[in-house]
Amino acid sequence: MEKPMRKFSLIRTLREKPSAQGSFLMLPTNLYLLVFMILPLILVVVLSFLARGNYGNIVYKFNITNYTRLFDTLYLKILGYSLQVGLETTIISLLVGYPLAYYIARSPARQRSLLLFLILLPFWTNFIIRIYAWIMILRGEGFLNTFLQWLGVIQEPLNILYTPTAVLIGMVYEFLPFMVLPLYTSLEKIAQAQLEAAADLGAPPWKTFLRVTLPLSVPGMIAGTILVLIPAMGMFVVPDLMGGAKTMLIGNVVRNQFLTARDWPFGAAVSMVLMLLTMAFTLYYTRKAGFGEELLV
Amino acid sequence: MSEKKPALWLRIYSFLVYAYIYLPILILIIFSFNTQKLNIHWEGFTLAWYDKLFHDSQILLATRNTLIIALISTVVATIIGTMAALALQRYRFPGYAASETVLYIPVVIPEVVMGISLLAFFAMIKLTLGLVTITISHIAFCIPFVALVVRARLHGFDKSIEEASMDLGANELVTFWRVTLPTIMPGVLSGAMLALTLSLDDYVITYFTAGPGSTTLPLRIFSMVRFAVTPEVNALSAIWVLTVFILLFVATYAQRRRA
Numbered sequence: 203m204e205k206p207m208r209k210f211s212l213i214r215t216l217r218e219k220p221s222a223q224g225s226f227l228m229l230p231t232n233l234y235l236l237v238f239m240i241l242p243l244i245l246v247v248v249l250s251f252l253a254r255g256n257y258g259n260i261v262y263k264f265n266i267t268n269y270t271r272l273f274d275t276l277y278l279k280i281l282g283y284s285l286q287v288g289l290e291t292t293i294i295s296l297l298v299g300y301p302l303a304y305y306i307a308r309s310p311a312r313q314r315s316l317l318l319f320l321i322l323l324p325f326w327t328n329f330i331i332r333i334y335a336w337i338m339i340l341r342g343e344g345f346l347n348t349f350l351q352w353l354g355v356i357q358e359p360l361n362i363l364y365t366p367t368a369v370l371i372g373m374v375y376e377f378l379p380f381m382v383l384p385l386y387t388s389l390e391k392i393a394q395a396q397l398e399a400a401a402d403l404g405a406p407p408w409k410t411f412l413r414v415t416l417p418l419s420v421p422g423m424i425a426g427t428i429l430v431l432i433p434a435m436g437m438f439v440v441p442d443l444m445g446g447a448k449t450m451l452i453g454n455v456v457r458n459q460f461l462t463a464r465d466w467p468f469g470a471a472v473s474m475v476l477m478l479l480t481m482a483f484t485l486y487y488t489r490k491a492g493f494g495e496e497l498l499v
Numbered sequence: 500m501s502e503k504k505p506a507l508w509l510r511i512y513s514f515l516v517y518a519y520i521y522l523p524i525l526i527l528i529i530f531s532f533n534t535q536k537l538n539i540h541w542e543g544f545t546l547a548w549y550d551k552l553f554h555d556s557q558i559l560l561a562t563r564n565t566l567i568i569a570l571i572s573t574v575v576a577t578i579i580g581t582m583a584a585l586a587l588q589r590y591r592f593p594g595y596a597a598s599e600t601v602l603y604i605p606v607v608i609p610e611v612v613m614g615i616s617l618l619a620f621f622a623m624i625k626l627t628l629g630l631v632t633i634t635i636s637h638i639a640f641c642i643p644f645v646a647l648v649v650r651a652r653l654h655g656f657d658k659s660i661e662e663a664s665m666d667l668g669a670n671e672l673v674t675f676w677r678v679t680l681p682t683i684m685p686g687v688l689s690g691a692m693l694a695l696t697l698s699l700d701d702y703v704i705t706y707f708t709a710g711p712g713s714t715t716l717p718l719r720i721f722s723m724v725r726f727a728v729t730p731e732v733n734a735l736s737a738i739w740v741l742t743v744f745i746l747l748f749v750a751t752y753a754q755r756r757r758a
Binding site: 221224227238241298302304330332336428433437439469476480 | 505509510512513516517519520521523524526527530538539540579580582583585586587589590591592593594595598601602604605606607608609610611612613615616617618619620623635636638639640642643646671696699700702703707716717720721724725728732733736739740743744747751
C-alpha cells in the first residue's frame with residue numbers, strides 16, 4: 203500500500219496517545235452540552251438585547267431597554283423579595299438541618315447510611331406530590347387546623363395556605379436534604395482525634411463545638427447554601443401552588459414573560475439577572491471556601 | 500466521628516425532623532383510600548379512586564410518555580456521562596478544565612433559566628415541541644449529574660488490574676468489557692438511578708419543552724393539584740411514592756449484597 207488508510211491511523215492514534223483517548227471519551231458530552239446547553243444559554247444572552255414586536259414576535263434591533271425596565275420599582279421589589287425568600291429558606295434549612303446532620307454523623311457507623319437513606323427517600327418521589335401533601339395539611343379545613351382546633355389551641359382556622367409562610371414551609375421541605383447531605387459530608391470527615399485533642403486540652407463540649415466542629419463544617423455549610431439558594435431563587439412552582447396571587451418570585455416573572463406575556467427579550471433579561479446573581483454568589487463562595495466533595499450530593 | 504450515642508435531646512430532635520419529613524407522605528397515602536370526594540374528613544375505606552385512575556386515559560397517556568422519556572434519557576445520559584467520567588478521572592487532555600467546568604452548569608444555573616433557554620433554542624431551530632424536545636432536554640441536564648456521580652465513585656479505581664489484563668493478553672475491548680466495566684458498575688448504576696429519578700421528577704424543564712399531547716405525569720399532577728384536591732390525586736401520588744420506595748429498597752439491597 204502506498205499510504206496508510208485514514209481509519210487505521212485514527213485507531214492507532216487512539217491506541218497510542220492517552221490524551222486522544224481522553225478527548226475521544228469526552229467528545230459526546232462536550233458536543234451534546236455545547237448544542238443543548240451552551241448554545242441555548244448564549245441565545246438567551248442575545249435575546250435579552252433584542253426587542254419585542256407588536257405581536258409578541260422578536261425584533262432584531264440591539265437595545266438595552268429590557269435591562270433598564272428592570273429598575274422599575276415593581277421588579278426591584280420582586281427581586282428583593284426573591285432574595286429574601288431564598289435567604290430565609292436557606293437559613294431555616296441550615297438551622298433545621300445542622301443538628302440533624304450532626305446527629306447522623308455522630309451515630310454508630312452502621313446506622314449512618316440508613317439514616318441518610320431515610321433523609322433522601324421521600325425526595326426521590328415527585329416534588330409536585332410533596333407540595334400537594336403540604337397543601338392538604340395547610341389548607342383551611344386541612345389537618346393542621348383540624349388538629350389545632352381539636353387541641354383547643356385555636357377557635358378559628360388559621361389562614362396559612364396561600365401566604366408567604368406557606369411558600370417558606372414548602373420550600374424548606376423541598377430543599378432540606380440538599381442542606382443535610384453536604385453538612386453531613388463535612389461533619390463526618392472531622393477526625394475523632396481532633397475532638398479528643400480539644401477535650402484533652404480542657405475544652406468543655408460547647409467550646410469544642412464552637413472552636414473545632416463548627417469551623418471545620420464551613421465547607422459543608424457553603425455547599426449546602428449553594429445547593430439550596432440557587433434552586434430557591436429560581437423557584438416558581440411552590441409560589442404558584444402554595445403562595446396565592448400575592449407571592450411573585452423572579453422565577454414567576456421569567457415564566458410569565460415567556461409563556462403568557464410573550465415578551466421573550468424581557469424574560470431573557472430577567473433570567474440573565476437571575477443567572478448572574480446565582481453565578482456571582484457561587485463563584486464568590488467557592489473561591490473563598492475551596493471545597494469539592496461537599497457539592498456532590 | 501465518635502461511636503458514643505448522641506445526646507438525648509439530639510435524638511428526640513432528629514426523630515421529630517424525620518416525623519416532619521414522613522408525616523405528610525403518610526397522610527397523603529392514607530387519604531387516597533377515603534370515600535369522601537372533597538377529602539376533608541375520613542369517611543370510609545375505598546379503592547374506587549385507584550380503579551378510576553386505571554381507567555383515566557389522560558393519566559395512562561401521561562404515564563406512557565413519562566416512562567418513554569425517562570428510559571431513553573437514562574440510557575443515553577448514562578452512556579455519555581460515564582464516558583465523560585472516565586475521561587475526566589483517568590486522562591489529561593486539551594480542554595480538560597473547560598470540559599469539567601461545563602458539567603457544573605446545571606448545578607449553578609436555576610432550572611427555570613435552562614427551561615426558557617431550551618424553549619427559545621427549539622423555537623429558533625424550528626423543532627416542534629413534544630416528546631422529542633423533552634427527551635433531548637432531559638438528556639442534557641442528566642449528563643452532567645451522571646458524569647459527576649460516576650466520577651466521584653471512580654476515586655481509587657486501581658489501574659493496575661487493567662494493565663494486568665492487558666499483560667495477560669486481553670485486548671482493549673475485552674479488558675474494558677471484562678475488567679473495567681464490572682469494576683465501575685456500582686458507580687454507573689448509581690449514576691443511572693440519579694438520571695432516572697431526575698427525569699421522572701422533572702417538572703420545570705419539561706413544562707417549557709412540552710407540546711400538545713406530550714404531557715408527562717408531573718405536568719398532569721400539577722394541573723390536577725391546581726384544579727382541586729381529590730383522592731384521585733392522592734391515589735396517583737401513593738402509587739408513585741410506593742413504586743419509588745420499593746425500587747429504591749430493591750436497588751439498595753442489591754448493592755449491599757454485591758458488596
